[in-house]
Amino acid sequence: MMQIPYVTPEQDPTVLEQADQLVQKMRDLVNLLSHPSRKYRLLTVDDRQKLVHLNYPTALVNNVAFFTERVRQEQDGKFVESDQQMVGFTSAAFRTELYANETIKSTLVKSHCGRCAYCETLIQQSEYGDVEHFRPKAGYSNAWSNNLFRPAYYQLAYDPRNLFYSCSICNQAYKKNYFEVIGGNQINAPETEQAILINPYLEDPRRYIRFNPLNGRAYPFDLVAAFYSQTKGWTIERTSQELWTKPRMIPGQSNSITVATSDYQVDQDFQMWLQGTKDISLRRGSSNINVLGLNRPALIKSRVGHLRHMRGLLWASQGQGPDKGAANQFLQGLLENPISQNAITPQYTSLSIDAIQTWNAEGIPGDFAWIESYDRMLEQCNEEPSAVETEAYNDAFCYMLFEHELQLAGRRRLVYISDSDKVYGNPMGRRAISLAIDWSSEQDNSVLMMQGQKLMRSMTIRELLDEARHNPQIYRQFQRYEIWVTGNFPPFKS
Numbered sequence: 001m002m003q004i005p006y007v008t009p010e011q012d013p014t015v016l017e018q019a020d021q022l023v024q025k026m027r028d029l030v031n032l033l034s035h036p037s038r039k040y041r042l043l044t045v046d047d048r049q050k051l052v053h054l055n056y057p058t059a060l061v062n063n064v065a066f067f068t069e070r071v072r073q074e075q076d077g078k079f080v081e082s083d084q085q086m087v088g089f090t091s092a093a094f095r096t097e098l099y100a101n102e103t104i105k106s107t108l109v110k111s112h113c114g115r116c117a118y119c120e121t122l123i124q125q126s127e128y129g130d131v132e133h134f135r136p137k138a139g140y141s142n143a144w145s146n147n148l149f150r151p152a153y154y155q156l157a158y159d160p161r162n163l164f165y166s167c168s169i170c171n172q173a174y175k176k177n178y179f180e181v182i183g184g185n186q187i188n189a190p191e192t193e194q195a196i197l198i199n200p201y202l203e204d205p206r207r208y209i210r211f212n213p214l215n216g217r218a219y220p221f222d223l224v225a226a227f228y229s230q231t232k233g234w235t236i237e238r239t240s241q242e243l244w245t246k247p248r249m250i251p252g253q254s255n256s257i258t259v260a261t262s263d264y265q266v267d268q269d270f271q272m273w274l275q276g277t278k279d280i281s282l283r284r285g286s287s288n289i290n291v292l293g294l295n296r297p298a299l300i301k302s303r304v305g306h307l308r309h310m311r312g313l314l315w316a317s318q319g320q321g322p323d324k325g326a327a328n329q330f331l332q333g334l335l336e337n338p339i340s341q342n343a344i345t346p347q348y349t350s351l352s353i354d355a356i357q358t359w360n361a362e363g364i365p366g367d368f369a370w371i372e373s374y375d376r377m378l379e380q381c382n383e384e385p386s387a388v389e390t391e392a393y394n395d396a397f398c399y400m401l402f403e404h405e406l407q408l409a410g411r412r413r414l415v416y417i418s419d420s421d422k423v424y425g426n427p428m429g430r431r432a433i434s435l436a437i438d439w440s441s442e443q444d445n446s447v448l449m450m451q452g453q454k455l456m457r458s459m460t461i462r463e464l465l466d467e468a469r470h471n472p473q474i475y476r477q478f479q480r481y482e483i484w485v486t487g488n489f490p491p492f493k494s
């Protein structure tokens with residue numbers, strides 16, 4: 001991760017106006033519906049029609065999500081469970097053309113030099129790249145709950161300062177809807193938040209995350225710098241220099257074949273120190289590495305290949321060949337002005353800085369031993385894709401229980417909230433609650449399509465989603481309220 005210069009897209013004023021109006025309508029709707037008396041209600045078809053008559057856009061009204069969730073929240077250092085009403089929107093309520101249009105996208109591609117804001121991989125022709133919301137627009141999650149909290153940062157959905165250009169793996173398989181804030185999310189005052197995620201427009205990511213040229217891995221520089229500051233009294237500059245000179249002093253490191261690349265004693269001291277360190281603000285580097293999957297196998301392999309290439313460049317700069325001058329100029333420029341150099345070598349600039357500094361600190365001419373070790377590492381790199389599902393989930397699916405069914409265990413009714421199929425609402429005039437699906441663990445639960453008491457079909461939630469993507473007919477099945485999911489569901493405590 002590198003700092004990214006923020007550039008304001010030159011947008012058509014009518015687009016900005018439409019976005020402003022839409023956000024204002026959303027704000028009004030959330031205020032109107034966030035009344036405590038509505039704890040166990042879904043919006044009925046009639047309710048929605050009334051809202052449309054009050055001049056709320058139909059596409060917005062039909063994608064309002066009303067959830068009652070059992071949530072765990074931290075209060076005074078303890079986790080407390082409670083029911084929480086959530087009024088918000090599904091992703092379908094947002095107008096993609098107002099944030100992912102050509103003007104915004106081309107501005108982002110340029111300011112990001114075509115790289116993913118998070119993993120710094122050059123987004124190739126084969127992939128479009130995502131216009132990614134830093135603060136999630138529809139629902140947000142955190143490290144200790146799989147629930148989607150609503151509403152999310154809908155007010156920032158069209159704000160270019162909240163948009164980054166990202167590869168689909170960082171966005172859809174890792175970051176997803178994660179947005180954790182120390183002390184709790186403040187969706188109406190995001191400027192006051194102490195976010196865990198690093199914002200590359202506002203912060204220098206190298207304060208938190210750096211790279212080890214011995215193995216191509218990202219490591220939490222903030223934590224390591226705190227370790228050396230507290231145990232040796234080193235400044236950040238001193239720590240940087242020491243780690244460049246002796247990369248084996250980066251603790252907790254191994255290479256792709258789990259050979260330790262850290263000094264044994266350093267590792268021991270670091271583990272001891274970690275046990276006594278509870279300061280959560282020192283965990284931003286490691287949290288970002290985990291949440292964004294910055295040490296996923298495919299990425300490490302790509303970085304090791306990049307290191308091999310950079311090492312070749314260093315060798316050229318120290319030799320007597322015709323490329324010497326150009327290579328020298330390039331490497332020097334990368335250290336002096338890394339952001340403008342991105343246009344020449346867009347990938348992995350942060351890693352390149354650590355690698356060049358390390359090789360320069362060695363003070364020996366480039367040799368082939370390094371190249372051979374990278375080749376060995378490349379051969380042994382695990383190419384297995386990570387176990388994380390890359391499938392983007394559909395946040396309009398949810399469970400629904402009528403009030404008299406709250407004590408049901410082992411099964412829940414599956415519904416779909418959307419503007420096209422009219423299956424939301426409550427046609428029988430009963431009060432109901434809706435509950436979000438835990439996508440990390442429930443995709444293999446069994447879906448039972450009933451007709452009265454008769455089972456018509458069964459499949460998993462994942463299969464249902466796959467089929468729904470190609471077969472819009474499937475949504476008609478929802479209209480009968482006879483799709484159930486069996487799973488390990490406890491009765492809902494009201």
Ligand SMILES: [Zn+2]
Binds near residue numbers: 121
């Ligand atoms: Zn990425």
